[in-house]
Amino acid sequence: MDPSSFLSFSNSQGSVALVLTVILAFAGYLVTFLSSRMMARRADMLKLVNMRLNEFYGPLYVASQAGNIAYRSLLQKQGKTQSFPILDSELKEWVLWMQTIFMPLNDIREKIIIERAYLIIEEEMPRCLLDFVTHVVGYKAIMARWAEGDYSERRSTIGWPPEFDGYVERSYKMLKAQQGALIHNSAWRLWHNFRRYRKTGN
Numbered sequence: 358m359d360p361s362s363f364l365s366f367s368n369s370q371g372s373v374a375l376v377l378t379v380i381l382a383f384a385g386y387l388v389t390f391l392s393s394r395m396m397a398r399r400a401d402m403l404k405l406v407n408m409r410l411n412e413f414y415g416p417l418y419v420a421s422q423a424g425n426i427a428y429r430s431l432l433q434k435q436g437k438t439q440s441f442p443i444l445d446s447e448l449k450e451w452v453l454w455m456q457t458i459f460m461p462l463n464d465i466r467e468k469i470i471i472e473r474a475y476l477i478i479e480e481e482m483p484r485c486l487l488d489f490v491t492h493v494v495g496y497k498a499i500m501a502r503w504a505e506g507d508y509s510e511r512r513s514t515i516g517w518p519p520e521f522d523g524y525v526e527r528s529y530k531m532l533k534a535q536q537g538a539l540i541h542n543s544a545w546r547l548w549h550n551f552r553r554y555r556k557t558g559n
Contacts, residue, residue, distance in 0.1 A: 413476040488518035
């Protein structure tokens with residue numbers, strides 16, 4: 358073989374190898390970049406889901422469940438299926454439960470809805486949440502009259518929103534399912550463990 362031809366062939370092979378190396382390096386970088394971006398997006402999504410659960414829907418769900426249990430307990434004690442009408446013989450106990458159990462739980466939920474409305478799932482405030490706040494405001498006016506000795510009104514003139522409890526429970530369970538899916542995703546676990554290893558070296 359002519360030496361010049363051999364050199365030309367060798368240079369050609371070297372160029373091809375260099376091009377392949379560059380292509381592979383770029384492909385590796387692109388895959389890493391896209392994977393990191395996808396995992397970062399997943400991390401942001403998990404952070405938002407956790408915030409919604411920990412600061413809004415979780416406390417709202419617990420307070421609602423506690424309120425429902427207390428309400429059913431009172432009805433069972435009185436042998437009734439609904440609180441209305443509130444008889445004169447039941448008024449003292451009704452006022453006691455409202456002041457010590459129902460309104461404190463209502464205040465907790467009202468505070469969550471007003472102060473952390475930015476965490477709601479929907480783009481617009483659900484009607485049942487607005488109706489709940491209005492219902493609580495109605496009771497505050499009545500309880501102010503009770504404090505003055507006026508018991509002519511015994512229930513809020515603005516009724517309890519029937520969709521409220523269902524909305525809170527559905528939203529809470531949906532977010533818990535999303536949280537579980539995000540946490541238990543195998544790619545997410547690998548990426549999370551890799552980041553932790555890089556930070557701690559363990």
